[in-house]
Amino acid sequence: MMKGSMSVLVNRQILLNSRPQGEPKPEDFRLVETKAPVLGEGQVLCRTIYLSLDPYMRGRMGSAKNYAKPVEIGGVMEGRTLGEVIHSNHQDFAETDLVLGPGGWQEYFSLPGQALRRVNPEWKPISTSLGVLGMPGVTAYTGLLNIGKPQQGETVVVAAASGAVGSVVGQIAKIKGARAVGIAGSTDKCQYVTDELGFDACINHKGANFSEQVEAACPEGIDVYFENVAGMVFETVLPFFNNFARIPVCGTIAIANATELPSGPNQIHMLLRQILTKRLNFKGFIVSDFSDQEEEALTTMAGWIRKGKLRYREDFVDGLEQAPVALIGLLKGANFGKLVVRVSDDPTRSS
Amino acid sequence: MMKGSMSVLVNRQILLNSRPQGEPKPEDFRLVETKAPVLGEGQVLCRTIYLSLDPYMRGRMGSAKNYAKPVEIGGVMEGRTLGEVIHSNHQDFAETDLVLGPGGWQEYFSLPGQALRRVNPEWKPISTSLGVLGMPGVTAYTGLLNIGKPQQGETVVVAAASGAVGSVVGQIAKIKGARAVGIAGSTDKCQYVTDELGFDACINHKGANFSEQVEAACPEGIDVYFENVAGMVFETVLPFFNNFARIPVCGTIAIANATELPSGPNQIHMLLRQILTKRLNFKGFIVSDFSDQEEEALTTMAGWIRKGKLRYREDFVDGLEQAPVALIGLLKGANFGKLVVRVSDDPTRSS
Numbered sequence: 001m002m003k004g005s006m007s008v009l010v011n012r013q014i015l016l017n018s019r020p021q022g023e024p025k026p027e028d029f030r031l032v033e034t035k036a037p038v039l040g041e042g043q044v045l046c047r048t049i050y051l052s053l054d055p056y057m058r059g060r061m062g063s064a065k066n067y068a069k070p071v072e073i074g075g076v077m078e079g080r081t082l083g084e085v086i087h088s089n090h091q092d093f094a095e096t097d098l099v100l101g102p103g104g105w106q107e108y109f110s111l112p113g114q115a116l117r118r119v120n121p122e123w124k125p126i127s128t129s130l131g132v133l134g135m136p137g138v139t140a141y142t143g144l145l146n147i148g149k150p151q152q153g154e155t156v157v158v159a160a161a162s163g164a165v166g167s168v169v170g171q172i173a174k175i176k177g178a179r180a181v182g183i184a185g186s187t188d189k190c191q192y193v194t195d196e197l198g199f200d201a202c203i204n205h206k207g208a209n210f211s212e213q214v215e216a217a218c219p220e221g222i223d224v225y226f227e228n229v230a231g232m233v234f235e236t237v238l239p240f241f242n243n244f245a246r247i248p249v250c251g252t253i254a255i256a257n258a259t260e261l262p263s264g265p266n267q268i269h270m271l272l273r274q275i276l277t278k279r280l281n282f283k284g285f286i287v288s289d290f291s292d293q294e295e296e297a298l299t300t301m302a303g304w305i306r307k308g309k310l311r312y313r314e315d316f317v318d319g320l321e322q323a324p325v326a327l328i329g330l331l332k333g334a335n336f337g338k339l340v341v342r343v344s345d346d347p348t349r350s351s
Numbered sequence: 352m353m354k355g356s357m358s359v360l361v362n363r364q365i366l367l368n369s370r371p372q373g374e375p376k377p378e379d380f381r382l383v384e385t386k387a388p389v390l391g392e393g394q395v396l397c398r399t400i401y402l403s404l405d406p407y408m409r410g411r412m413g414s415a416k417n418y419a420k421p422v423e424i425g426g427v428m429e430g431r432t433l434g435e436v437i438h439s440n441h442q443d444f445a446e447t448d449l450v451l452g453p454g455g456w457q458e459y460f461s462l463p464g465q466a467l468r469r470v471n472p473e474w475k476p477i478s479t480s481l482g483v484l485g486m487p488g489v490t491a492y493t494g495l496l497n498i499g500k501p502q503q504g505e506t507v508v509v510a511a512a513s514g515a516v517g518s519v520v521g522q523i524a525k526i527k528g529a530r531a532v533g534i535a536g537s538t539d540k541c542q543y544v545t546d547e548l549g550f551d552a553c554i555n556h557k558g559a560n561f562s563e564q565v566e567a568a569c570p571e572g573i574d575v576y577f578e579n580v581a582g583m584v585f586e587t588v589l590p591f592f593n594n595f596a597r598i599p600v601c602g603t604i605a606i607a608n609a610t611e612l613p614s615g616p617n618q619i620h621m622l623l624r625q626i627l628t629k630r631l632n633f634k635g636f637i638v639s640d641f642s643d644q645e646e647e648a649l650t651t652m653a654g655w656i657r658k659g660k661l662r663y664r665e666d667f668v669d670g671l672e673q674a675p676v677a678l679i680g681l682l683k684g685a686n687f688g689k690l691v692v693r694v695s696d697d698p699t700r701s702s
Contacts, residue, residue, distance in 0.1 A: 227627075254620075267618075272578065282634075283632045284631050285630055
């Protein structure tokens with residue numbers, strides 16, 4: 001465990017170098033070396049162990065007004081991190097504590113104590129606190145149960161079904177007695193989704209006859225479509241929505257890199273017509289809208305994991321410098337499971 | 352009051368002659384003379400006094416699957432009617448009773464007793480039972496309060512603001528302490544909406560700088576947009592939606608006559624992105640989804656009318672044969688107020 005004097009710490013950071021046009025490229029990021037930050041009153045300095053990579057990061061790289069501010073050009077890329085406290089000016093935290101916070105893409109981060117949350121050491125591996133027992137898991141849990149409200153025997157469809165959010169959505173749907181139909185981008189992923197995660201079906205959206213396969217997998221239509229991709233997948237599933245279907249909207253990764261609106265025809269009014277005639281309910285959300293339910297969600301999901309009812313898969317890359325290429329891959333569906341950068345050693349694994 | 356023997360009654364009907372391509376034309380309708388129907392067990396024969404004309408009728412003329420079946424070619428055009436009972440085979444109804452039912456576009460209709468509802472004679476003029484105290488009023492009341500949920504000080508926007516539904520939406524918004532901003536298709540209508548109905552503002556969507564005027568009328572953005580038109584108006588108001596805005600969707604009249612999707616760009620994914628980032632809630636509904644609230648809605652609105660808090664305007668045309676041209680005009684915004692066909696004399700007026 002690194003415990004050197006703070007004054008000698010070199011902090012590698014990845015900055016936003018330029019706003020991407022379309023797909024981000026490696027040149028849109030820049031690796032720099034700086035000194036680790038000097039601690040102010042009430043602040044805590046941490047060594048980054050894990051950095052979470054998530055689809056929302058593409059939005060922060062652009063300049064568009066959003067639910068959060070964009071990262072500034074030259075600013076450290078934002079991201080949730082799991083770190084070990086190496087120095088604390090805050091009474092609630094001490095050296096070697098494991099904490100979560102918005103530390104960003106860097107090897108050391110300092111944050112005010114109130115921005116940190118202690119990692120529950122019973123929930124091992126601790127990296128899950130960035131995935132199934134973290135923001136993605138809580139996103140799936142709160143969006144599905146508050147907006148999707150799957151009922152016994154209904155059909156729930158989710159894309160990116162082998163991913164951090166989609167995998168949890170389908171498994172909770174099953175726990176609630178619904179049918180779960182996944183959509184994923186390869187036969188390997190689809191096999192994992194059905195064989196390992198227990199979905200009733202999973203369809204490869206790159207395969208032939210995608211629409212026919214959706215129809216075949218949903219013989220009684222779609223009651224809940226958990227929207228985390230948009231794009232072609234959304235257009236394909238839309239005709240199969242049942243009356244009174246619920247559509248929680250938490251992501252649009254398929255259009256994240258779009259530089260202009262797709263060509264016509266303009267289907268926006270057709271969608272309004274569908275909303276009316278089928279009495280659809282679309283509701284957007286981000287995980288913080290349900291922050292009061294976070295503890296309940298985490299406790300419940302931790303229990304499901306212990307009982308083997310909720311499974312997950314992590315996809316690690318090693319070294320902070322790999323983060324840009326890994327995020328670029330994530331936006332193309334190249335990862336398989338929750339994508340996490342191992343920035344430095346996990347002390348709970350080395351023991 | 353006509354009380355002739357049933358056997359001599361000639362019943363004029365308007366049939367659907369052909370499915371319209373784009374805007375309905377007079378040739379899409381056909382006037383025929385038949386004998387008044389013979390009454391079966393439990394049925395009630397009525398003379399049509401008023402026929403309600405409403406935007407949803409355009410949908411029934413097409414072949415598209417919808418929340419209700421299309422009218423068949425050669426079938427009587429559907430419509431809600433207020434009639435006087437002239438013969439009853441049902442114990443709950445007697446001659447001269449005034450009743451409401453789905454009688455269609457004809458001078459006499461017979462329906463099973465359970466399809467009829469007695470008109471509350473205290474709510475005069477009785478024609479309001481097809482408008483503010485009927486389906487359009489209940490649509491406004493239930494959609495606004497169940498889905499829109501306007502809060503004190505919020506901004507509620509509704510189009511077709513001088514119409515049967517829009518006029519009620521804005522006035523209830525005011526009663527609930529919200530700001531009401533209307534959109535209508537002429538300066539006369541806008542003046543009526545602000546001066547007579549008490550909306551805070553009303554914008555002519557045919558006027559110059561429509562978007563700028565929406566922005567000026569909604570300096571704090573839009574919290575509830577009651578969607579009953581779609582089309583250009585929807586595209587114009589969308590950028591001004593606040594976070595967590597609610598959008599009850601009950602009509603898409605602006606695209607009712609569309610024969611193909613409008614040209615691109617395709618904004619459907621931009622809309623999903625807006626739903627996500629602003630956490631919008633779109634929910635389609637039709638009035639029957641809230642049928643358990645109908646009595647409460649009617650009683651409450653009747654009280655508001657008595658107290659002068661809820662005003663309405665009726666737009667009468669005389670004679671069944673005028674119905675086709677009147678409906679064609681309605682779809683173009685030519686009417687001003689709730690459109691009703693006076694098919695025969697109203698006994699409560701002639702007294």
